[in-house]
Amino acid sequence: MQKFVELGLSKPIISALQDAGYTEPTAIQDQAIALILAGNNILASAQTGSGKTAAFALPIIECLQEPGTKPRALVLVPTRELAVQVSTQFKLFAKNMGLRTVTLYGGVGMDQQLRALRGKVDIIVATPGRLNDCLERRAVDLGAVELLVLDEADRLMDLGFMPQVRRIVSKVNKDRQTLMFSATIDDKITRIANEFSEKPIIIKVHAERVDSIAIEQKFMHVTEFNKDALLLKLLGDFASEAVLVFTRTKRKAGWVSDRLQDASVVAEEIHGDLSQSQRERTLKKFRSGQVTVLVATDVAARGLDIPTISHVVNYDLPDTPEDYVHRIGRTGRAGKTGTAISFISEEQRHLVRDIEKVVGFQLETGGAPIRKAAPARRFRRSGRR
Ligand code: ADP
Ligand code: MG
Numbered sequence: 001m002q003k004f005v006e007l008g009l010s011k012p013i014i015s016a017l018q019d020a021g022y023t024e025p026t027a028i029q030d031q032a033i034a035l036i037l038a039g040n041n042i043l044a045s046a047q048t049g050s051g052k053t054a055a056f057a058l059p060i061i062e063c064l065q066e067p068g069t070k071p072r073a074l075v076l077v078p079t080r081e082l083a084v085q086v087s088t089q090f091k092l093f094a095k096n097m098g099l100r101t102v103t104l105y106g107g108v109g110m111d112q113q114l115r116a117l118r119g120k121v122d123i124i125v126a127t128p129g130r131l132n133d134c135l136e137r138r139a140v141d142l143g144a145v146e147l148l149v150l151d152e153a154d155r156l157m158d159l160g161f162m163p164q165v166r167r168i169v170s171k172v173n174k175d176r177q178t179l180m181f182s183a184t185i186d187d188k189i190t191r192i193a194n195e196f197s198e199k200p201i202i203i204k205v206h207a208e209r210v211d212s213i214a215i216e217q218k219f220m221h222v223t224e225f226n227k228d229a230l231l232l233k234l235l236g237d238f239a240s241e242a243v244l245v246f247t248r249t250k251r252k253a254g255w256v257s258d259r260l261q262d263a264s265v266v267a268e269e270i271h272g273d274l275s276q277s278q279r280e281r282t283l284k285k286f287r288s289g290q291v292t293v294l295v296a297t298d299v300a301a302r303g304l305d306i307p308t309i310s311h312v313v314n315y316d317l318p319d320t321p322e323d324y325v326h327r328i329g330r331t332g333r334a335g336k337t338g339t340a341i342s343f344i345s346e347e348q349r350h351l352v353r354d355i356e357k358v359v360g361f362q363l364e365t366g367g368a369p370i371r372k373a374a375p376a377r378r379f380r381r382s383g384r385r
Helices: 002-006 011-019 027-037 052-064 080-093 111-118 128-136 162-169 187-193 227-238 250-262 276-288 321-328 346-359
Strands: 042-046 073-076 101-104 123-126 147-151 177-182 201-205 215-222 242-246 267-270 293-296 309-314 338-345
Touching: 002 011, 011 052, 011 080, 027 042, 027 052, 027 177, 027 201, 042 052, 052 073, 052 080, 052 147, 052 177, 073 080, 073 162, 080 101, 080 123, 080 276, 101 111, 101 128, 111 128, 123 128, 128 162, 215 227, 227 242, 227 250, 227 309, 227 338, 250 267, 250 293, 267 276, 276 293, 309 321, 321 338, 321 346, 338 346
Parallel strands: 042 177, 042 201, 073 123, 073 147, 101 123, 147 177, 215 338, 242 293, 242 309, 267 293, 309 338
Antiparallel strands: none
């Protein structure tokens, strides 16, 4: 605990950290917290699962101290589920401070969020789309924001999000402090980041290579036709609490999840074609262990922290090497180990090179022969609950 005290966090936060079972800061927290408390802009990259959320949330809470009226901290994240997760972290760390956190994200009715915005707000955690809706309705005033966070910053700066993020940032005071975090920040992102913050302090906390000890990475050469059989066999072998399977499209996610269910695996799908209430229900079941296999699109690739995930399977390779890093980073979090297995089919062969560049080694070739095997008992449907 002493380490957290030395970084400049005060009693109520320390005691919340104690309750959360945190005993000492992770490397990124160790480096970022004091710099943020000293008022610096930062662009920080640190591995998946290394505690980046607390690295910005703790100093923000420390800076805000007393509850106020208008939002003074704004955290942007790329997905709805991540908004909920990050805001839960803020509430946890700030529980002894009386600060109010409001979460704004799409796919659910606006009424409750609008009502929350009419009250006193200290911290907003939002996805760009819904926050812009709120801005258009003049339901939120960002004029008092002193601290701006872009979590998964490189994602928020990609073509899809950038216009939305620009619109939001233009409403925030120029004198603000800007904090940008991701596991994947390259030179291009560093250049783009200048638009939001001139010359931020750059922090990098990475193992030598992305294939750090935490995540064992395996690759298997497959054909499109034997992916399902191989996946079923692997699931039987894992005997794991929670497995996350990524597909390239929403349709494929549904299709794979159906195939698994046919084979009595307790699987569900999550992707952008489902209603937000379905997405939330499914994620909740996965977090609690009621569902053992979640088949997802890249909507689940970023930021989600589900400690029980022991295996990630790339049923299809992702389009970008960054997505690869984030996908496999759903396992091997907070000091735990995990395994990532990627299927490489001839059709996706062209993606391998880029991934090799990011992971820093040549992907193994070959692949296990497929034997017919029944799914392990833990994956069998355990009756409706
Ligand atoms: P990242 O954003 O870097 O991927 P998260 O912020 O989601 O990682 O944190 C990953 C996990 O590590 C979470 O479950 C979080 O509660 C836990 N964690 C973070 N910091 C600490 C710490 N100092 N001590 C113990 N657990 C921590
Ligand atoms: Mg994160």
